Amino acid sequence: MTQTERYQDLPLEEVIGDRFGRYSKYIIQDRALPDARDGLKPVQRRILYAMYKEGNTNDKAFRKSAKTVGNVIGNYHPHGDSSVYEAMVRLSQDWKIRHMLVEMHGNNGSMDGDSPAAMRYTEARLSAISSELLRDIDKRTVEFIPNFDDSDMEPTVLPSRFPNLLVNGSTGISAGYATDIPPHALHEVLDAVLMRMDNPKATVDELMTVMHGPDFPTGGIIQGVDGIKKAYETGKGKIIVRSRAAIEPLKGGKEQIVITEIPFEVNKASMIKKIDDHRFDRKLEGISEVRDESDRSGLRIVIELKKDVDANGILNYLYKNTDLQVSYNFNMVAIYNRRPTMMTLPTMLDAYIDHQKEIVTKRSEFDLQKANDRMHIVEGLIKALSILDKVIKTIRASKDKRDAKNNLIASYAFSEAQAEAIVSLQLYRLTNTDITELKAEAESLKKLIAELTGILTSATKLKNVIKKELANVRKQFAEPRRSSIEEKIQEITITREVMIPSEEVVVTVTKEGYVKRTSTRSHAASNGQDFAMKETDHLLFEGNLNTQNTILLFTTAGNFVYQPVNELPDIKWKDLGQHLSSIVQLEPNESILAAYPFENFEDDAYILTVSKNGLVKRSALKDYHVQRYSRAIKTMNLKKDDAMIFAGVMKKETELFIGTNQAYGVRFPIEEIPVTGLRTAGVKGVNLKDGDEVVSAILINPDEKQDLILVTHRGAAKKMKLQEFEVGSRAKRGVVMLRELKSNPHRVVAVIAAAGKEEVLLETAKGIRTNLAANNLKTVDRYSNGSFILDEGSDGKVIVAYRIETKTEE
Known part of the structure; x- marks a missing residue:
């Protein structure tokens, strides 16, 4: 007789939905989440019950762990031996469990994440407090159900004569649910239970007078009472757990940070490696050595610091960037009445009290x-x-x-x-x-x-x-509390001084965009001579700065580059610098206008910028202090046909002079320029004729003697008194600075401020350069066309003119 084939034609989504639904129900109810009454997951309950039934209790000798694991697998929990052994080992680890439920002889792992010895080598028995979980189990106090093969009976819950869910906490992930319940001090939890029994309407505030918050087996400092209260009221909340650290003095003016307690569930070896990586990668310069001096007497991590380093600053940096401080998120989910439930503190206590009454x-x-x-x-x-x-x-x-x-x-x-x-x-x-x-x-x-x-x-x-x-x-x-609780979460601020060692360097920026920092040793060895630079290039900035300073680089595209000095490439004086485009991405044809160093951005100063089309803009210096600086940042919102031609730092200056290509000059008070944010376009500074454009801008302090040197494209130059230009208002045409010629009129290349022995360098289209001393020029009026310095016919038109600062002999 042939057997007929039977099959069901079902949609795949129905089959998968049904199977996954059953699997999820099993994972949620019978594997990953703890029971609200005894605080145990099924595998933990089965381990404890198997040990109890075999007489492997605290008042008897230890037994091989493999024997217990075999009993658990054979009678109650048909899963892998390694998963059962791992669960059993966790119950014996005093850095994971607030009150150990299993005592173990042999290597049961470590805080460094070391694996325990194989179960054939270790021995175990129930701890004294475990007997309280199992007490009276033989008096028909809990429901028993058949085991997986109906050969024996197992309990669905343990009598749990202390509130294990709160005392030892729990962590687990199931299908759609996760739980994170922190451990607490036994005496505080019991006091809360007793208070709730006396006053079934006791509020979270009242309960927190006796049960102050979590108590981690690894100790540490808990910050954020509000987070604890929120968790107790809703089941969800966040606290900060930080290591217990002390700063100790050493000989020779040095100090060391000694850590004696670390946050719960943090791998000590990984944390120490990460701290050392910050030292090795030079992200943190103040650490000379990191040592783990932990032994049988307790945990001790030593971070030895270099001389004259701010120890508190280093500690704050490590709190923020390593597992020396972590956040702990409460997610108090437990199985209550066979359902996964978000538990509040009152519901947890009530669930336990009801269980005890039963x-x-x-x-x-x-x-x-x-x-x-x-x-x-x-x-x-x-x-x-x-x-x-x-x-x-x-x-x-x-x-x-x-x-x-x-x-x-x-x-x-x-x-x-x-x-x-x-x-x-x-x-x-x-x-x-x-x-x-x-x-x-x-x-x-x-x-x-x-x-x-x-x-x-x-x-x-x-x-x-x-x-x-x-x-x-x-x-x-009852044991003394290990974790201390602080009401507020401390805000950590890290100054750059902590992260960056103070070092004097020489910083240079060239017009073509080559930047570098050079050690004072390399600069001194060259005696400041033989600076590496292309022939067509010139120095835009050279200065002795500290590695803790910042330099702002302004570009023709209306951008600025925020560049910490310590992050500039360290290059020898006689070697060419690194191009700015390899540090930050620049637009095509974008070049550097100006470079300014700053110790901080707290000064009452402004950055003033001017565009080719006559727009002017003023922004507060503090706006230029940014946290993210991996790209150029907009400082002047320009149209496509415009470009930034000037950026200056304004401190005591009160007026602005603008010179145009068609030889108009306008002078007006800076107060007429409103202070705006970084991304604005600015306001009109000068009313340009058709075809005209701004070529120069000068910040003026009326208290200082200043002359104006004007250079034209035909190679002429002249010096004028600033008083030739009266103070007017912005957005005017201005007054002429040259006598107008009908044929081949002069066009202004630059107007330069001169106050002393400055030199002006003129460069022509044919690459010819010549220096002009400001003192050699006679002062003339606005209507003069000045003296010819270069011959337009043979030397070519002047395309660039800029001031060279002359170094005075010491």
């Missing part, structure tokens, strides 16, 4: 049943001893044990259980002493029955029993 009630019922049964037997024995001769006579006259029991029941109205006890009585029990003992036992049983009946009929007595037993657990197992 446990004590069931235990009392069990003990009462046992006491009543024994009382019945004792009453039968007392009655039998009072008519002993008749009883003996009846038994002797019987055929066998069954007949003797039937005769006793029939003749003297004994029950089956009493008759069994009488016929099983040993002869020595017939002495006079035994009747006295039986009467004393009956009296004791009567009291016990009354007591148990009282517990079962009075809610107050039930509550008092639970409170008394919790008080005993508190007395026996």
Whole structure:
């Protein structure tokens, strides 16, 4: 007979949805999340129950871990041996569990993430406090269900005579749910339970007067009481956990940071490596050595610092950038009434209290049943001893044990259980002493029955029993709090001075965009001579700066580059610098206009910029202090046909002079330029004629003597007094600076401010350069066309003119 094939035609999404739904239900209820009553996941509960059932308890010798793992897998938890062993090891790690539930002999791992020894090498037994989790389990206090192969029974929950969910916390990830419940101090949790029992409406604020917050096995400092309160009220909240660190002085003016406690769940070896990586990668220059000096006596990490380093600054940097400080997010999800539930502190306490009421009630019922049964037997024995001769006579006259029991029941109205006890009585029990003992036992049983009946009929007595037993657990197992709690989360500010060593360097920037920093040693060795630069290039900036300074580079595209000096390429004086485009991305044809160094951005100063099309703009210096500077940042929002021709730092200057290509000059107060943000375009500074453009801008301090040197494209130059230009208002055409010629008129290349022995360098289209000393020029009026310095015909048109600062001899 052939077997017919049966199949169901079902949509794939239905099949997958159904299977995944079942899998999710299993993962959520029976694997990854703890029970709200005993705080255990199924694998943990099975390990503890298997050890208890095998007699592997605290008052007996240790047993091989492999034997326990085998029992757990064979009887209760049909999964991999390594996963069961890992769960068992975790229960024994005093840096993971606030009160260890398993004691282990041998290598059970370390805070450095080392693996434990194989289970064939280690030995384990239940800890003393685990006996409190399992106490009274044999008195029908919890529900038992068949194990996976129906060969044995296992508990669905443990009696849990202390609130394990809060004491040891829990962490886990299931399908769609995750849980993170931190551990707490046993005595504080028990005090909170007792308060909630006395006052079922106790608020979170009231409970927090006794239960202050988490207490991690690794200690540390917890910051953020508001986060704890929010978590207790809603189930979700955030706190900061930081290491306990102290700064100790060393010989020679040095200091060291000593860490004695680290945050919960942080891998110590990884944390130390990361701290050392910051030193090795030169992200943090103040550390000379990082050592792990931990031993049997406790944890100790030493961070030795270089001389004259701000230890607090280094510590703050490490708090912010390493696991020396971490955030802990509460996510208090547990299985409550067979459902995953976001638990608040009151619901957790209530779930535990309800569980204890059920446990004590069931235990009392069990003990009462046992006491009543024994009382019945004792009453039968007392009655039998009072008519002993008749009883003996009846038994002797019987055929066998069954007949003797039937005769006793029939003749003297004994029950089956009493008759069994009488016929099983040993002869020595017939002495006079035994009747006295039986009467004393009956009296004791009567009291016990009354007591148990009282517990079962009075809610107050039930509550008092639970409170008394919790008080005993508190007395026996309470430990001092390890983590300290600070109300506020400390805001960490890190100054650049902490991260960057102070070093004097020479910084140079050329017109064509080559930048570098050079050590003072390299500069001194060259005596400041033989600076590496292309022939067509010239120095735009040279200055002695500190590595903790910043330099701002302004470009023709209306951008600025924020460049910390310590991040400039360190290049020898005689070697060519690195082009700015390799540090930040620049637009095509974008070139550097100006470079200005700053120690900080707190000065009451402004950056003033001018565009070719006559726009002027003023922005506060503090706006130029940025955190992200991997690209050029907009400082003047220009149109496509425009370009920035000037950027200057304004401190005491009160006026601005603008010179145009067609030889117009305008002078006006800077106050007429409004202060705006970085991305604005600015306002009109000069009213340009068609075809005209701005070529120069000069910041003026009226208290300083200043002349103006004008250079034209035909190679002429002249010097004028600043007073030739009256102060007017912005957006005007201005006044002429040259006599107008009908044929081949002069066009202005640059207007340069001169106050002393400056030199002006003129460069022509043919590459000819000539220096002109400002003192050699005679002062003339606005209508003069000046003196010819170069011949336009043979030397070519002048295309560039700029000031060279002359170094005075010391």
